[in-house]
Amino acid sequence: MASSHIILPKEEEVQVEADHDSPAQRPFQAPAGEAAPANGKAALPFSATCVRISRDSYPNLRALRNASSASIHDDDAAFVKLDEGDFGYVLDDVQHFTDYIPDLQTFPNPLQDHPAYSTVKQYFVNADDTVPEKVVIQKNSPRGVHFRRAGPRQRVYFDTEEVKACIVTCGGLCPGLNTVIRELVCGLSHMYNVNEVFGIQNGYKGFYSSNYLPMTPKSVNDIHKRGGTVLGTSRGGHDTKKIVDNIQDRGINQVYIIGGDGTQKGAYEIFKEVRRRGLKVAVAGIPKTIDNDIAVIDKSFGFDTAVEEAQRAINAAHVEASSAENGIGLVKLMGRYSGFIAMYATLASRDVDCCLIPESPFYLEGPGGLFEYIDRRLKENNHMVIVVAEGAGQDLIAQSIPAADQQDASGNKLLLDVGLWLTHKIKDYCKSKKMEMTIKYIDPTYMIRAIPSNASDNVYCTLLAHSAIHGAMAGYSFTVGMVNGRHAYIPFHVSITSSISFRKH
Ligand SMILES: Nc1ncnc2c1ncn2[C@@H]1O[C@H](COP(=O)(O)OP(=O)(O)OP(=O)(O)O)[C@@H](O)[C@H]1O
Ligand SMILES: O=P(O)(O)OC[C@H]1O[C@](O)(CO)[C@@H](O)[C@@H]1O
Numbered sequence: 001m002a003s004s005h006i007i008l009p010k011e012e013e014v015q016v017e018a019d020h021d022s023p024a025q026r027p028f029q030a031p032a033g034e035a036a037p038a039n040g041k042a043a044l045p046f047s048a049t050c051v052r053i054s055r056d057s058y059p060n061l062r063a064l065r066n067a068s069s070a071s072i073h074d075d076d077a078a079f080v081k082l083d084e085g086d087f088g089y090v091l092d093d094v095q096h097f098t099d100y101i102p103d104l105q106t107f108p109n110p111l112q113d114h115p116a117y118s119t120v121k122q123y124f125v126n127a128d129d130t131v132p133e134k135v136v137i138q139k140n141s142p143r144g145v146h147f148r149r150a151g152p153r154q155r156v157y158f159d160t161e162e163v164k165a166c167i168v169t170c171g172g173l174c175p176g177l178n179t180v181i182r183e184l185v186c187g188l189s190h191m192y193n194v195n196e197v198f199g200i201q202n203g204y205k206g207f208y209s210s211n212y213l214p215m216t217p218k219s220v221n222d223i224h225k226r227g228g229t230v231l232g233t234s235r236g237g238h239d240t241k242k243i244v245d246n247i248q249d250r251g252i253n254q255v256y257i258i259g260g261d262g263t264q265k266g267a268y269e270i271f272k273e274v275r276r277r278g279l280k281v282a283v284a285g286i287p288k289t290i291d292n293d294i295a296v297i298d299k300s301f302g303f304d305t306a307v308e309e310a311q312r313a314i315n316a317a318h319v320e321a322s323s324a325e326n327g328i329g330l331v332k333l334m335g336r337y338s339g340f341i342a343m344y345a346t347l348a349s350r351d352v353d354c355c356l357i358p359e360s361p362f363y364l365e366g367p368g369g370l371f372e373y374i375d376r377r378l379k380e381n382n383h384m385v386i387v388v389a390e391g392a393g394q395d396l397i398a399q400s401i402p403a404a405d406q407q408d409a410s411g412n413k414l415l416l417d418v419g420l421w422l423t424h425k426i427k428d429y430c431k432s433k434k435m436e437m438t439i440k441y442i443d444p445t446y447m448i449r450a451i452p453s454n455a456s457d458n459v460y461c462t463l464l465a466h467s468a469i470h471g472a473m474a475g476y477s478f479t480v481g482m483v484n485g486r487h488a489y490i491p492f493h494v495s496i497t498s499s500i501s502f503r504k505h
């Protein structure tokens with residue numbers, strides 16, 4: 001990696017304390033209305049003469065984005081590419097073949113001759129286009145961190161005939177997985193005339209333990225109408241060496257990896273190994289997390305669908321509660337470390353009296369406690385609805401139930417059932433007060449994620465898949481995502497660190 005010097009803003013000039021976009025605060029600070037897409041236009045002209053800056057500048061970048069030092073690994077510094085422009089502009093760039101493979105041939109993008117695209121004016125993005133990570137700034141703020149804009153480039157680093165792509169899905173299910181798979185296969189074929197696309201079965205371990213499934217536009221034609229993933233998924237089983245051995249042996253040169261924070265960490269490991277071996281293999285991560293807990297992106301695909309489906313559970317809870325004397329409807333929704341689904345479902349419903357999320361600790365007894373609030377709402381309204389995210393109140397439960405500290409195959413902590421626990425606690429409390437009441441506990445769990453994506457998620461999935469293809473064809477390795485309303489290529493070290501800060505280990 002060439003580079004020499006850095007003129008980043010000094011740390012003391014960097015606005016860190018008033019960072020309302022910090023991941024831990026995001027559920028509270030970025031409600032729907034404020035998350036409006038930015039126009040993506042920089043306030044000041046882009047400096048065409050960016051200077052690539054040295055790895056020593058990594059701590060400054062960390063200060064710029066106010067990431068927790070615990071979540072940054074020193075190893076990452078070797079894979080960080082920063083370009084500096086005027087007025088504190090920084091491009092946190094993604095890895096490219098040319099960073100480690102010299103003298104690569106380029107090819108004109110086949111889209112320029114494609115009848116569906118060649119007529120569109122300015123179809124290709126400008127190579128210098130970037131997307132700001134933060135759009136809310138003050139008059140004297142530095143321009144801040146930017147990401148490379150996603151989209152088709154005029155020249156690509158693969159000859160069509162040469163491309164051998166594979167797709168894998170990892171982690172839990174999410175609405176839209178099949179749409180992304182479909183659009184990767186169809187996009188590669190229809191936009192870039194790629195004929196060799198393979199599906200990896202059952203997550204990362206499928207790279208080295210199962211046959212690779214040939215996929216064609218015909219074989220994926222209808223899959224977006226189904227929930228789940230036609231490829232299968234799993235937790236655990238990431239063996240970087242075995243995975244890259246197989247990629248290398250089978251001559252795969254584009255790897256599309258769909259999954260959550262754990263999966264993106266796995267994708268980063270694969271990329272590092274690919275680079276160590278000097279392979280011409282593009283690694284494209286497509287973030288999937290129904291919990292919506294990857295902070296750098298606006299919203300993850302499938303989230304809208306899940307929130308919509310959660311309405312059915314909340315409606316049922318409301319009907320049950322309002323049909324009983326002192327009726328309480330309690331709904332538990334997914335969200336391990338973040339309350340996005342619970343909070344958005346609450347905002348959408350308007351029938352919910354109380355929403356409990358992991359980011360905001362609560363307590364049961366005494367003034368300001370949940371019991372006091374229940375008392376009040378039942379007196380005022382005769383019924384109430386409570387929504388609780390599965391990760392809420394875990395510390396409280398641990399005080400009354402000894403935690404077994406179990407983990408799933410990927411090392412994620414298995415949570416205690418906050419819904420069941422709350423149901424018992426509320427019942428006991430009402431009994432102690434000699435208060436007649438009825439409580440109905442609804443836990444839709446997998447029903448909100450094992451469904452096909454809705455219309456808006458389908459569009460989102462399609463565009464994400466296409467952005468991923470354009471980036472891989474152009475020789476980049478990255479996580480693709482929507483940042484302030486624009487698709488961007490995000491470096492792995494960002495997509496994985498931003499989600500970690502949500503975690504409360
Ligand atoms: N630090 C890591 N390094 C390499 N691979 C990882 C790492 N963490 C997780 N993985 C792998 O990524 C895959 C998915 O991880 P995980 O089960 O945590 O789901 P996820 O991608 O975070 O999705 P979800 O949103 O469902 O949690 C697993 O195969 C796991 O082995
Ligand atoms: O039972 P599984 O498949 O591990 O998935 C449950 C977890 O997956 C998630 O949906 C994240 O994908 C969490 O909200 C939930 O805790």
Ligand SMILES: [Mg+2]
Pocket residue numbers: 171260261262
């Ligand atoms: Mg995860």
